[in-house]
Amino acid sequence: MSITTTEYVVRTIAETAIENEKYFGDLDSVVGDGDFGYSLARGFEKLLEGWDDLDRTDEGVFLKRTGMVIASRIGGTSGPLWGTAFMRAGAASSHGDGVVAMLRAAIEGIKARGQAEVGDKTLLDALVPFTDRLSQALDEGAPAEEAIRAAAATAREAADATSGMVAKRGRAAYTGERSRGSVDAGATALAVIAERISETWKQGATS
Template identity: 35%
Template sequence: MITVDEPRPVIDHAAVISRMIEACREAIAEREADLCDLDRAIGDGDHGTNLRRGLDALAAESRQLATMPPADALMAAGTTLVMNIGGAAGPLYGTLLLELGAALRRTSNWPNALSQAVAAVARRGKSSTGEKTLLDVLYPLSDEVIRHTPLHLLAQHVQGFAEMTIDMKAMRGRASFLGERSIGHMDPGAASCALLAATICRELTEAGIE
């Protein structure tokens, strides 16, 4: 008996980009106060507000971004975040998207492109894993993507990466001045990174992209 594979559904990338941006904006808006509370414990308390401002600016550009090829949209989004998110988060999140877009212009391999982008964030922040930053989410997330872990599973356990920063001593940024007193608090950058990563993984899964 001859079987014919069912054709894959056509993915509307423009719609996916728009929904992803809006979902991220909503996620940050909902958790803005929580992220500020985390930042207030070991920083200056404005992480959630800064991210909301950046995501609001990104949402205002979503229609234009949705018309671009993915690599170009990522680079444009990165520039918007750099210009609109205050503190250290703007350059770090902006670098992630800028470098991811640049890597995707060179290769169609998303896992490798993500790995290159995460390495660029580490260089920009002069940091690595174990130093209580968003890299403690980005590095294990990138490793799971390289292993082809299904995105719906990543969405479920990426929060665990952020929670691992609770027992870490901050080595970078304002929190590093607290020394041992930074232990016992989740890093706000790791928390927001996990939140955004989970949101993106869920949106991609719903769009049929694994």
């Protein structure tokens, strides 16, 4: 991704997290402590507050700095996980890797930091299918807009499917079987963000 595209994606993530603060919090309150939406919004608000002071001339540096801000400002378990994801993506970018490799690096960072795997009812259950579908579409020669649309649809399906899972990580894990029947807040947040990026890609990434 170019630095302009990366800026657009990060800013869209931030704005979507802030706009959906109540929705994400309500999802989390079903079996969690309900602070996910609030924490995510406060962290990304801090990022946007300092936006003009961020060095955005280098993609890797920008993503790593974003991760540092997120990790230090988002409370609970979400801060370290989302912060690590951005920092790992930034490190991959600094090595010249493409967007799929950056997402894979973010996934591995989340797995290591959260001791989680696909199937544990976390954001990984949407992020991994999203990345796999994006990679497949790009490999098949699909334009970026089309590939992201397909990946966003896959993320939504995967997030919705978490309702049938039992949480194995985070506060929700303490509720055991009671966590079955509700979607995971982190996976759903990822799906909402992916959909927003897809909806606004044409005007955002090319402006």
